[in-house]
Amino acid sequence: MxxxxxxxxxxxxxxxxxxxxxxxxxxxxxxxxxxxxxxxxxxxxxxxxESKTDLLLAYLQRTHERWFDKLGGDVNKVTDPREKLLVLFDYHRERQLKNGYSGCRFIKANDEAGMSDERVLAEIQKAKQHLKDFIAELVINSGHQKLLTDKELTDLIFMMLDGGIVAASIFKQADDLQSARAIIQKLL
The missing domain is CATH 1.10.10.60 (Homeodomain-like)
Known part of the structure; x- marks a missing residue:
């Protein structure tokens, strides 16, 4: 085309x-x-x-689509439902290594523009909620041990992913994402 x-x-x-x-x-x-x-x-x-903010919104939308397509592709390569959850950590770790531990594009945009523009905040929230919903679906289908409720495990994975990304950007290493993966593996 x-x-x-x-x-x-x-x-x-x-x-x-x-x-x-x-x-x-x-x-x-x-x-x-x-x-x-x-x-x-x-x-x-x-x-x-029309404006720099419109350019930022288009950037966030395109980034979200591309990022999620790649994540979904990686997850769909795995057949084991529990392993699919662990792929989330592998994907985030790989992205941090590839991008020089530069953090999350959405968190960065939120820090700079999300607090002052409702449209930017809404776009960031949409992307993060999409990830959270995706995690929730994987959790429900995982057959995990039920040491936590589905919602608790979803929230924990979501927070550990974002926390691991922030730690990677601060400490310039992905050890915390690897540790988070190991913890979640024990809960599965």
Whole structure:
């Protein structure tokens, strides 16, 4: 399938914004830098994104879709229902290693823009809730030992994943995600 010219330009802008927002942060990235590094005209940017916040929202939506597609693909490669839960930790660990322990794109965006813009906060909450719902479905289907309720195990896994990501970004290692995986494995 051949992309339309407008989509090619929009993707070029989003690719540039994604790299810059993730590397240097939303607040430290100016629209002029995005325009310059994407090598586009200012009018092209505003044709696709009315504001910097609209660009951030598009970045978050695309990131969520791509991230979740990859996660779902990794989980679906495994047949054992309990192992599927452990793949969540493996996936998060792999992402931290690949991205130099740079944390979570959604947590970063929330810290910078989620508190001041309801649309950004809603998009971040949507992504995080999607993950939590996905975990809940895996927990229900896992046949775990029932040392915790399904909701308690879901909440614990969710918090351990996000906590492990934060720890990885602070300590520049993924040991806490590996430890979290081992703890959850004992509860399964």
């Amino acid at each position: 051949i992309k339309q010219r407008g989509q090619v330009v929009a993707d070029k802008i989003l690719d540039t914004a994604e790299r810059l927002f993730f590397k240097q942060g939303y607040n430290m990235t100016g629209i002029n830098q995005v325009i310059e590094e994407a090598d586009i005209a200012k009018a092209s940017l505003y044709k696709h994104f």
